[in-house]
Amino acid sequence: MISQTAEYALRAMVYLAQYPEQSRTNQQIAQATRVPTGYLAKVLQNLSRAGLITSRRGLGGGFTLAKPDNQITIYEVVQAVDPIPRITSCPLKLKAHRHKLCPLHQRLDNAWELVEQSFRNTTLSDLIGEAGEEGVLCEE
Template sequence: MFSKACEYAMRAAVYIAKCSMEGKRVAVKEVAEATDIPEAFASKVLQRLARAGLVDSLRGKKGGFSMSASQQKRSLYEIVTLFEGEAYFNSCVLGLPVCSSQNPCPLHYQVVGLRDALKKSLQQTTIRKAATEVVDAGARLRFSSEDDESH
């Protein structure tokens, strides 16, 4: 449904938010392990999130990534559009360059409403809210449980 980069970005962002809520700055290495992302790729994804202002990064010893309260309030939609582009939610399901109520493709009415609902759902879901699911409901950001990290 979404690209790997986008999936990774969401997992990483939620993990960083969770850490920031606990007042902890995290390094790429930890984010990568906690969310099952290849470390070097995680680094690229986080660079992109940082350049977009969705996370803060600090270089050097004791550096790492964090999210301010206002960053935690940004929506998952912002992450998705950063990696998939606005077109993901706006362009024609059949790939036509023009498709609207004026000029619909045969699936326009069929699909547009549902896709808009998905869009709105992601717009209304803050990164912080997703992080809270992890803390409160034990929702996961990686396959294996946090118990068997074995370190």
């Protein structure tokens, strides 16, 4: 339902949320989240370009959240790397059905809307706050 890329991005963000204000390196994130380092680098760059994280090069550098964890939603993360394909016009590109979708696509889009809403009102802090002492993400 979401791409591998989106999954990776979310893992990385949750991980970073556990170290507020601290720089975490690609290596560290990759290891903890079990994401291939090579690919993670690209994902992190996307997140950086989207303004969700900031990066610093060189010794002591790495990545860190650009905003407080309670101000970043799952939706933003997913949207940054692999947006939810809401259906706004009939995929069969019919002249009719321009403003009113076929029943089928209406239903499908409704489902996506549910997902979107669910994502919109979940922040990173929700994800690390809930777990208590247990490993928040699945690290170690």
